[in-house]
Amino acid sequence: MKINGNDSGVHAAKKRAAGGGGKDKNGGSGTPRRRRNTGKMVVLIICCVLALACAAAAVYMLWEAPPERPNSGLNTIEPTATPENTAEPAETPEATEDPNAGAPASLNENMYTFLVVGIDRAAMLTDVIMVGRLDTENHEINVVSIPRDTLVNKTGSVKKVNTYYNSDIASGGDGITGLMNGIKNLLGFEPDCYAVVDLEAFVELVDAIGGVDYDVPVEMHYSDPTQDLYIDLEPGMQHLNGEQAMGVVRFRSGYASADIGRIGTQQDFLMSVASQFLTLGNIPNLPRFIEIFTEYVDTNMTAANLAFFARQFLMCSSEDITFHTMPGNYGDSIRGLSYVSIYISEWLEMVNEYLNPYDTDVTEANVNILTHSSSGFYSTVGYVAGGEDSFYNNLPASPSPSPEVSESPEVSPEPSESAGPPESQAPAESTDPSGGAGTPEDAGDVEATEPVEPPAETAGEEIAG
Numbered sequence: 001m002k003i004n005g006n007d008s009g010v011h012a013a014k015k016r017a018a019g020g021g022g023k024d025k026n027g028g029s030g031t032p033r034r035r036r037n038t039g040k041m042v043v044l045i046i047c048c049v050l051a052l053a054c055a056a057a058a059v060y061m062l063w064e065a066p067p068e069r070p071n072s073g074l075n076t077i078e079p080t081a082t083p084e085n086t087a088e089p090a091e092t093p094e095a096t097e098d099p100n101a102g103a104p105a106s107l108n109e110n111m112y113t114f115l116v117v118g119i120d121r122a123a124m125l126t127d128v129i130m131v132g133r134l135d136t137e138n139h140e141i142n143v144v145s146i147p148r149d150t151l152v153n154k155t156g157s158v159k160k161v162n163t164y165y166n167s168d169i170a171s172g173g174d175g176i177t178g179l180m181n182g183i184k185n186l187l188g189f190e191p192d193c194y195a196v197v198d199l200e201a202f203v204e205l206v207d208a209i210g211g212v213d214y215d216v217p218v219e220m221h222y223s224d225p226t227q228d229l230y231i232d233l234e235p236g237m238q239h240l241n242g243e244q245a246m247g248v249v250r251f252r253s254g255y256a257s258a259d260i261g262r263i264g265t266q267q268d269f270l271m272s273v274a275s276q277f278l279t280l281g282n283i284p285n286l287p288r289f290i291e292i293f294t295e296y297v298d299t300n301m302t303a304a305n306l307a308f309f310a311r312q313f314l315m316c317s318s319e320d321i322t323f324h325t326m327p328g329n330y331g332d333s334i335r336g337l338s339y340v341s342i343y344i345s346e347w348l349e350m351v352n353e354y355l356n357p358y359d360t361d362v363t364e365a366n367v368n369i370l371t372h373s374s375s376g377f378y379s380t381v382g383y384v385a386g387g388e389d390s391f392y393n394n395l396p397a398s399p400s401p402s403p404e405v406s407e408s409p410e411v412s413p414e415p416s417e418s419a420g421p422p423e424s425q426a427p428a429e430s431t432d433p434s435g436g437a438g439t440p441e442d443a444g445d446v447e448a449t450e451p452v453e454p455p456a457e458t459a460g461e462e463i464a465g
Contacts, residue, residue: 131187
């Protein structure tokens, strides 16, 4: 007997016991079969996705490529005889013998060096300068900041590292050639890669990762319509977009230590960016980053090189990234203009520990460095480019003799001595760290009144990279 098409009774029970009841035309139960098929389909799709991901990763790794390296070895600079109009160095340290003289330096194939500068296209000044070394074996990155006011041995009246790019353009070059040569003189070797980053690239890159959480250290309020620069930030933890982030790294006037304070903030901010970038694992955003670099960054790296460095960077942890700052006298002044004079021995030690990719130490024989102290100048090559008198004079004019002295010869029988002490006629040898121009903050920039340099070589207080 059947009810609603279902078997019943002893016969039906036997059929079910024999496994013959409730089967579809394919010989199986309908619902469980569909579930099994759906499960297999999900597994199949996952396997296909993983296979495609692995294939994409394999293609990506085949496409990426490390940069071609100059491997020109360490500089070999022969000291030059002192020019006729240049005084002998006032301080000559003990000569350092190169223990590896005559032996060619070998390049570590796992260490890549790079130069990153931030440029303000309006003034063509590279006010953010960082040199780094990436170790692809240990996945470590060391970055050293070079202050923009660093004294360098170059012609011209303003001998600061941030003018190399500008000076090269003014002489008909492309800017980067002069900058790379200048950095090579400081390091003792040529970096593998360079990136001249426009301000707009910085904004785009920060926005591309969705902004950055950062603890702003001080109040930052500044307005300069000529640069289209408006900074209005309160201290404290906050989420910054690209424009706000640019304000943080450019702000300078609120720090007691002037430019060195800004360098500290720049390093701290970049560390925050790196930490958040590594946490996000931005592999899917790499095409956008490469697009931004292609549009806004002047570099000798190809898209394949950028992909290589991006993947190597993502293999690092935030603890493997360290920042350092060039050692020097940050309160130095030459003729009233602020400079950072390098402590040569400490600098060479830092270069060899954190930047040098060769198996041979950089020594004074490999660099062209000019430094200044209370006793005068010292150059590793034996001369001051252009002569000591070529420095821009930012000191106020010497005061005239007072009327009381000039009108009373009988009281002062030797009026010729009233014109001021002899040292007022030799400002270049001033031992006053401020050089009569105030604090390092307001003495660090050349005003537009300089008669011997093009206006583009001057640096306003808020100009940055």
